[in-house]
Amino acid sequence: MIHTNKMSDKLNLLLIEDNPGDVRIIEEMVLDLPEMKLFNVNCISFAFEYLDKNKTDLVLLDLGLPDSQGLDTVRRVVLQIPSIPVVVFTGHKDDELALASIKIGAQDYLIKGKIDTDMFARSIHYSIERKSLEIALRKSQANLTILNEQLEQRVIDRTAQLQAINKELETFSYTVSHDLRAPLRAIDGFTSILLENYKSKFDDEGKRLCAVIGDSAKHMGQLIDDLLDFSRLSRIELNIYSIDMEQLAGSVYSELTTPETRHRISFQLGNLNPVSGDRMLIRQVWVNLISNAIKFSSRREHAVIKISSKPEENRVVYSIMDYGAGFDMKYINKLFGVFQRLHSVKEFEGTGVGLAIVQHIIIRHGGEVWAEGEVDKGATFYFSLPI
Amino acid sequence: MNQFDPVDILIVEDNPHDAELIVRTLQKQKLANNIFVAEDGAEALDFIFCRGIHSNRDKFKPPKVIFLDLKLPKVNGLEVLKEIKSNAETKKLPVVIITSSKEDPDITKAYELGANSYVVKPVDFVEFVHAFSSTGVYWLLVNEAPR
Numbered sequence: 001m002i003h004t005n006k007m008s009d010k011l012n013l014l015l016i017e018d019n020p021g022d023v024r025i026i027e028e029m030v031l032d033l034p035e036m037k038l039f040n041v042n043c044i045s046f047a048f049e050y051l052d053k054n055k056t057d058l059v060l061l062d063l064g065l066p067d068s069q070g071l072d073t074v075r076r077v078v079l080q081i082p083s084i085p086v087v088v089f090t091g092h093k094d095d096e097l098a099l100a101s102i103k104i105g106a107q108d109y110l111i112k113g114k115i116d117t118d119m120f121a122r123s124i125h126y127s128i129e130r131k132s133l134e135i136a137l138r139k140s141q142a143n144l145t146i147l148n149e150q151l152e153q154r155v156i157d158r159t160a161q162l163q164a165i166n167k168e169l170e171t172f173s174y175t176v177s178h179d180l181r182a183p184l185r186a187i188d189g190f191t192s193i194l195l196e197n198y199k200s201k202f203d204d205e206g207k208r209l210c211a212v213i214g215d216s217a218k219h220m221g222q223l224i225d226d227l228l229d230f231s232r233l234s235r236i237e238l239n240i241y242s243i244d245m246e247q248l249a250g251s252v253y254s255e256l257t258t259p260e261t262r263h264r265i266s267f268q269l270g271n272l273n274p275v276s277g278d279r280m281l282i283r284q285v286w287v288n289l290i291s292n293a294i295k296f297s298s299r300r301e302h303a304v305i306k307i308s309s310k311p312e313e314n315r316v317v318y319s320i321m322d323y324g325a326g327f328d329m330k331y332i333n334k335l336f337g338v339f340q341r342l343h344s345v346k347e348f349e350g351t352g353v354g355l356a357i358v359q360h361i362i363i364r365h366g367g368e369v370w371a372e373g374e375v376d377k378g379a380t381f382y383f384s385l386p387i
Numbered sequence: 388m389n390q391f392d393p394v395d396i397l398i399v400e401d402n403p404h405d406a407e408l409i410v411r412t413l414q415k416q417k418l419a420n421n422i423f424v425a426e427d428g429a430e431a432l433d434f435i436f437c438r439g440i441h442s443n444r445d446k447f448k449p450p451k452v453i454f455l456d457l458k459l460p461k462v463n464g465l466e467v468l469k470e471i472k473s474n475a476e477t478k479k480l481p482v483v484i485i486t487s488s489k490e491d492p493d494i495t496k497a498y499e500l501g502a503n504s505y506v507v508k509p510v511d512f513v514e515f516v517h518a519f520s521s522t523g524v525y526w527l528l529v530n531e532a533p534r
Binding site for chain 2: 170177189192217
């Protein structure tokens with residue numbers, strides 16, 4: 001940033017100095033420096049008046065002025081003109097004072113009687129350069145602070161928005177479950193009463209039609225419940241504890257079966273590795289997978305359901321295998337979708353939410369789900385949980 | 388039904404279809420001959436405290452059990468419950484909360500206010516009949532009321 005050619009580009013220096021001898025020394029040096037132009041005032045009050053009206057690139061400051069002495073002078077000047085570099089100009093006994101000046105904002109100090117023109121020019125240029133860097137730094141720091149504040153505000157706003165949306169969703173879920181269920185209850189209830197009170201007036205087709213109405217109402221009730229279960233999954237927090245998977249899978253199987261169904265099923269529960277997870281949700285995983293295995297094996301005279309686990313490097317993989325209806329691998333990408341079914345309601349009942357819930361729970365635990373199957377041969381479902 | 392007859396069951400339910408299904412279920416079980424249905428919370432309170440249009444009722448013959456829906460016009464179920472349970476004369480009356488949803492955010496609040504039981508009205512009519520007849524049997528026949 002050395003300005004040499006044009007007059008208007010000259011560096012305007014203001015020398016605040018009351019000693020004519022010292023002024024002369026500086027004047028002589030500036031004469032040798034064509035890029036600089038010097039102005040002189042002899043006290044702080046004139047200096048402030050001058051600086052108010054004139055563009056100034058640097059202030060040379062003596063510390064023994066008639067209206068201000070010592071460090072206080074530096075402090076006052078730096079405070080008054082925070083964007084103009086200040087170079088302190090002191091007597092040779094004032095080294096400490098000079099150093100202290102730099103600490104409170106002066107760019108450099110020159111000791112009277114110990115400077116030559118080159119040194120003077122270098123100090124002036126360095127000081128101006130350093131000051132402009134300092135200002136740029138201060139500006140970018142201020143910008144950074146503003147950006148930070150804006151970012152924080154955005155986080156606060158967004159969190160509030162999300163909380164409001166979550167609250168709305170909860171209210172929505174409640175309303176859905178509450179208000180949609182009432183008419184369904186009336187449909188099933190009054191159809192049953194109709195059938196009961198006017199039994200003699202219905203032929204078989206009439207009775208079948210009433211049954212269709214009732215079944216549809218119940219099915220829709222189930223859809224509403226399943227959908228609510230599924231939407232609730234994303235909102236609840238996980239409570240992670242260690243889980244005895246063997247005990248859990250075994251107790252779920254017992255709950256889902258009766259002595260009669262157990263008689264028909266060969267249930268093979270291996271030694272399962274324990275794992276950490278949310279007990280309630282992992283239990284739901286077993287409920288959905290085991291009830292699927294039972295459901296899709298229901299047409300077999302002798303069903304087999306095999307549950308096992310295999311520890312891997314940083315996870316445990318659990319699997320449940322059945323020799324039931326199976327599925328076509330062609331449709332594997334639809335298997336875990338919400339309301340996706342690979343069997344008609346006529347073949348096997350269901351709403352198509354069970355596996356979507358399984359996938360959702362396992363993914364929330366940081367694991368994976370996958371499956372293999374073959375039509376009429378059976379299916380194996382796998383899920384992994386991190387350890 | 389004559390307004391001076393003792394009432395065994397008070398049903399507070401704004402949905403007339405739900406009310407009809409409950410009444411029918413209880414009558415079929417021969418559980419209660421005298422059932423009164425209040426359609427909103429304000430009427431329920433008038434009935435319980437024998438005031439307003441129910442000022443001629445006999446105060447000393449309270450219902451044996453109250454089936455109370457939470458979502459009600461005018462005065463909601465929780466407010467009705469609060470009044471019943473904060474009054475020395477009525478706080479021993481068993482109150483069974485009946486609701487459409489197990490998602491009801493007010494379940495905990497209702498228990499804190501002193502609800503005696505909580506029943507979700509099932510969509511499936513077979514389950515519905517089972518829920519209300521067994522609840523009716525319990526509160527009218529099995530349970531011993533304080534004297």
